[in-house]
Amino acid sequence: MPGMVLFGRRWAFASDDLVFPGLFELFLRVLWWIGILALYLMHRGKLDCAGGVLLSSYLIVLMVLLAVVICTVSAIVHVSMKGTICNPGPRKSMSKLLYIRLALFLPEMVWASLGAAWIASGVQCDKTVVNGIIATVIVSWIIIASTVVTIFIVFDPLGGKIAPHSSAGPNHLDGHESSQLLNGLKTAAASVWEARIKFLCCCIGKDDHTRVAFSSTAELFSTYFSDTDLVPSDIAAGLALLHQQQDNIRNNQEPHEVISHSPEPSQEADLDAELENCRHYMHFAAAAYGWPLYIYRNQFTGLWKIGGDCCRNRTTEYDLVGGDRLSCHFGSILQTTGLQYRDFIHISFHDKVYELPFLVALDHRKEAIVVAVRGTMSLQDILTDLSAENETLNLECEVQDCSAHKEYRLVIVGHSLGAGAAALLAIMLRQSHPQVRCYAFSPPRGLLSKSLYEYSKSFIVSVVLGDDVIPRLSVTNLEDLKRRLLRVIAHCNKPKYKILLHGCWYELFGGDPDNLPTELDGGDRGDLTQPLLAEQSLLTHWSPAYSCSSDSPLESPTKYPPLYPPGRIIHLEEEGTSGRFCCCSAAHYRAKWSHESEFSRILIGPKMLTDHMPDILMRALDSVVSDRAACISCPAGGGANVDVV
Numbered sequence: 071m072p073g074m075v076l077f078g079r080r081w082a083f084a085s086d087d088l089v090f091p092g093l094f095e096l097f098l099r100v101l102w103w104i105g106i107l108a109l110y111l112m113h114r115g116k117l118d119c120a121g122g123v124l125l126s127s128y129l130i131v132l133m134v135l136l137a138v139v140i141c142t143v144s145a146i147v148h149v150s151m152k153g154t155i156c157n158p159g160p161r162k163s164m165s166k167l168l169y170i171r172l173a174l175f176l177p178e179m180v181w182a183s184l185g186a187a188w189i190a191s192g193v194q195c196d197k198t199v200v201n202g203i204i205a206t207v208i209v210s211w212i213i214i215a216s217t218v219v220t221i222f223i224v225f226d227p228l229g230g231k232i233a234p235h236s237s238a239g240p241n242h243l244d245g246h247e248s249s250q251l252l253n254g255l256k257t258a259a260a261s262v263w264e265a266r267i268k269f270l271c272c273c274i275g276k277d278d279h280t281r282v283a284f285s286s287t288a289e290l291f292s293t294y295f296s297d298t299d300l301v302p303s304d305i306a307a308g309l310a311l312l313h314q315q316q317d318n319i320r321n322n323q324e325p326h327e328v329i330s331h332s333p334e335p336s337q338e339a340d341l342d343a344e345l346e347n348c349r350h351y352m353h354f355a356a357a358a359y360g361w362p363l364y365i366y367r368n369q370f371t372g373l374w375k376i377g378g379d380c381c382r383n384r385t386t387e388y389d390l391v392g393g394d395r396l397s398c399h400f401g402s403i404l405q406t407t408g409l410q411y412r413d414f415i416h417i418s419f420h421d422k423v424y425e426l427p428f429l430v431a432l433d434h435r436k437e438a439i440v441v442a443v444r445g446t447m448s449l450q451d452i453l454t455d456l457s458a459e460n461e462t463l464n465l466e467c468e469v470q471d472c473s474a475h476k477e478y479r480l481v482i483v484g485h486s487l488g489a490g491a492a493a494l495l496a497i498m499l500r501q502s503h504p505q506v507r508c509y510a511f512s513p514p515r516g517l518l519s520k521s522l523y524e525y526s527k528s529f530i531v532s533v534v535l536g537d538d539v540i541p542r543l544s545v546t547n548l549e550d551l552k553r554r555l556l557r558v559i560a561h562c563n564k565p566k567y568k569i570l571l572h573g574c575w576y577e578l579f580g581g582d583p584d585n586l587p588t589e590l591d592g593g594d595r596g597d598l599t600q601p602l603l604a605e606q607s608l609l610t611h612w613s614p615a616y617s618c619s620s621d622s623p624l625e626s627p628t629k630y631p632p633l634y635p636p637g638r639i640i641h642l643e644e645e646g647t648s649g650r651f652c653c654c655s656a657a658h659y660r661a662k663w664s665h666e667s668e669f670s671r672i673l674i675g676p677k678m679l680t681d682h683m684p685d686i687l688m689r690a691l692d693s694v695v696s697d698r699a700a701c702i703s704c705p706a707g708g709g710a711n712v713d714v715v
Contacts, residue, residue, distance in 0.1 A: 089151055145167055156562075178213075310573025341662075347509065350435075353406055353408070358484070360444070376401030413433075444484070490517050492509075493637065506529060511533045514540055515666075533642065535686065544633055550672070643662070659697075
């Protein structure tokens with residue numbers, strides 16, 4: 071950090087990113103050099119055949135060339151180990167070394183071509199020697215091809231626009247010029263991101279909704295990344311540091327104060343009742359995913375159980391809207407919910423951008439009409455997730471037929487993206503169906519305004535498991551994460567390769583987070599030979615909305631105002647630790663009512679993604695409800711797993 075500038079443009083790697091690639095290349099080159107030397111010494115007496123002089127010269131020149139390459143790569147690795155992420159001064163010779171290394175590819179390509187030509191001409195020499203030459207030619211072209219692929223990967227389409235300013239910094243620009251430069255970069259970045267997204271989603275249709283989603287997603291990415299000079303390895307190192315810093319803070323925190331009085335019976339009973347409801351309705355939210363989730367949860371028996379329904383047409387037996395396109399989905403839905411065919415009113419797996427699959431069923435056990443909305447499971451859903459646009463809801467009911475069974479209440483459920491859609495649907499139907507209830511499992515945080523969040527508390531219950539990242543994910547929290555990344559990187563006094571090595575070890579095997587300091591020795595950042603571009607230049611001078619000198623949370627851009635999760639929140643926290651690789655069924659959880667502010671920061675950890683999986687949430691709910699039911703007969707102290715916030 072910042073990205074390397076070569077040939078007048080910025081590239082998506084930094085001068086301290088070449089330690090591990092360089093060591094890997096050194097390992098291959100040294101083995102290759104030793105193999106060629108052994109081949110030459112052991113078989114040079116057999117090179118007196120026709121064309122043998124050429125092959126002997128080829129091997130000698132190749133060994134010399136490899137020796138020069140090995141020395142150059144060794145120098146690159148040595149220099150890349152120097153300095154820190156924010157102090158590239160000791161690595162100022164890196165660009166010259168890279169130019170030398172790239173120049174050496176020219177004789178390598180020439181020599182590899184000559185070797186291929188000599189072999190193709192049918193040299194009549196010892197078979198072992200010929201096979202050795204063939205191997206060296208193949209290895210040469212593999213390394214050259216790998217280099218071309220690497221250059222393609224680290225190519226930055228915006229590098230030509232950023233490079234002229236990355237070395238001089240923005241201090242030479244006045245406010246108007248800085249604003250113009252930033253806006254130009256954002257516009258160019260939005261175009262690049264939109265092209266990338268269209269390429270990745272080339273199989274999706276080109277309707278108006280899809281085009282709007284492409285533009286919205288591209289604008290979000292360009293807004294988030296355009297004012298930083300981070301390369302991917304910087305983000306990885308920053309996340310590793312944040313995880314250790316986060317665990318260090320947790321370890322040094324005082325134990326939670328013991329509640330001197332038991333929770334009010336009404337609060338405890340309410341939590342128990344809602345947990346039971348959540349466990350029940352989570353099966354409907356999981357059923358909305360159809361057969362893929364069912365097969366994933368039942369890998370050995372799932373296909374056998376629903377195989378008969380995959381080839382059967384149920385529409386001839388039951389009047390089910392949407393039943394002609396269900397294939398294997400209906401069987402998995404029946405198995406997951408435990409309902410009968412006649413209990414389903416509507417099932418739709420029509421999947422488009424901004425249009426989610428859902429099902430409507432009669433739940434006789436709870437006397438409810440259940441609407442379950444599917445979560446993210448396709449590229450269309452991902453585009454819907456990433457569309458950060460917001461708009462005002464019209465809460466007046468304009469539906470003519472707002473009737474429902476007089477004895478059955480309306481319950482809307484969903485997981486992930488489906489949870490957000492279910493919450494919005496419940497809010498929109500609240501006026502026409504005052505008894506509507508919503509259970510949102512792992513909902514996205516960036517969903518409701520502050521007033522709608524307060525309004526939804528009376529009829530929406532959200533469930534969050536552990537460190538799940540999605541209920542903490544919003545534009546505001548992403549900006550906060552970016553600021554924390556920049557700060558922890560700027561204050562680190564270790565080279566990047568050590569951060570990544572320790573971070574990998576810590577993620578795999580744990581350890582002491584104190585082993586890696588994150589403060590500069592002496593605390594004097596004025597000694598840096600080159601300022602940190604992202605934190606000190608772009609965010610300070612070009613983006614006046616953000617300030618890294620303040621410890622207060624970053625404010626969202628006006629285009630993306632702060633948004634909140636829906637309803638009251640039940641947080642399932644893991645008690646103790648089940649290990650980084652232990653099965654989730656071995657974990658134990660406690661349930662508590664939590665305030666939305668507890669999810670105002672993204673937590674970094676090994677379970678931040680797995681805690682979002684619907685099957686793991688189902689097992690966690692089963693575990694919590696079972697443990698609490700077993701504790702009913704315990705003494706008063708047995709209610710320790712109930713926290714009131």
